[in-house]
Amino acid sequence: MGNDGGSIPTRRELVREAARAPSTAQVKETQREQQEHSWTTCPLSHKSLSRPIVSDSVGNLYNKDAILQFLLPGDEVEGISSKADCEEILCGRVKSLRDVVEMKFEIDTELTEHPSGRAYAPRERREGWICPVTAKPLGPSVKSVYLVPCGHVFAEEAIRQLKGDKCLQCNESYTEDNIINILTTKKEDKERLMARGQKLAEQGLTHSLKKAPGSKKRKKNATAEGATDAPGPIEPAGLVVPKVPKPSSDHQSRSNTSTPVPSTASANGIKNAATSSLTARVLAEENEKKKRRKMMGGNENLDSLFTKKDGGSKNRDFMTRGFSIS
Secondary structure, three states: OOOOOOOOOOHHHHOOOOOOOOOHHHHHHHHHHHHHHHHHEOOOOOOEOOOOEEEOOOOOEEEHHHHHHHHOOOOOOOOOOOHHHHHHHHOOOOOOHHHOEEOEOEEEOOOOEOOOOOEOOHHHOOOEEEOOOOOOEOEOOEOEEEEOOOOEEEEHHHHHHHOOOEOOOOOOEOOHHHEEEOOOOOHHHHHHHHHHHHHHHHOOEOOOOOEOOOHHHHHHHHHHHHHHHOOOOOOOOOOOOOOOOOOOHHHHHHHHOOOOOOHHHHHHOOOOHHHHHHHHHHHHHHHHHHHHHHHHHOOHHHHOOOOOOOOOHHHOOOOOOOOOOO
C-alpha cells in the first residue's frame, strides 16, 4: 500500500523517470520547426509572410506593412504586437525604413510548395520561392542569402560557387560583406552580421547602405568648424594692404524705397527695416533720459537736499541734521 505508516517510499519509487537532455535528433527537429515558422510567419503581426517582405541586418524576415505600422508614432498600433514586444523582437535594429531591405524573390509559377518541401493544402496555398540559378525551393531546407542593396535572393551555394561581384539578376555590384544569410542558425554567421552592422554604424550608414539620419547634419557642422579653424592668408611683415571698400548695393536699394531708414541703423549695420526702426526708437528714448538727468542735475532746489563736498559739517542735508557723524 504505502504511505500508511508501515512503509516509507524511496526516491526511486517517487521519481519514475529522470529528466534527460534532448537528443541531437530532437534538437534538429525543434530547429526545423522554428525555421519553418520563421519562413512562413511575420513575428510582428503573426500573419503569413506575403510580399512585400523586408529583412533586417541579421536576416530576419518581416512583412513590410508591419514594419511601417511599427514605425508610426504612437504607443499601440492595430494589427501588430505592442510597441514593447516589437522592440524586444527587433532589438533596436530597425529605426527607419533605411534599416531594412526589401526582398526580391524568384516566383515558381509551376509548383507551389511549403518551405519545408511538402505540398500546400488548398486552404494554405501560397506562392513558392526558388533560387533563379539552382531552381531549388527556398526555405529552411536550403541555406539562402540575399544581396545588399538590390535584395535579390539566391541559394547560398550558388553565390559561393560563382564568386562574382555583380548580381546575376540586376547586374548591380556588391561585396562579400553585403551577402546576408537569411534566418541563419550558425553562430559564426550571426556574429559576422552583427559586426557588419556595427561597422556600418561607425561609417554613418544603415543596413541598406544609405546614409543614416543625422549624418549629413554632422558633416555640415564638421565642415563649418573646419572652415572657422582654417588659418587665413599670411601677409609679409611690414606690408600694408589697403582695404578697398566694396560697393554696397543696399544703399541704392534703400534710396529707391519710400520708407526712410534711420541713420543709426546703418551705423550699427542692421539691414532689417523693422529691427533698425526699433533700435532707433530705443536709442532715442535713452538719449531723452540722459537729457532729463542733465536738466535735473542743474536744479538748485534738488541740490539743496543733498550734502556738498566742500560745505563742511554746517551744510548737512535734511537726512543727517541732528546727528553727528565721526
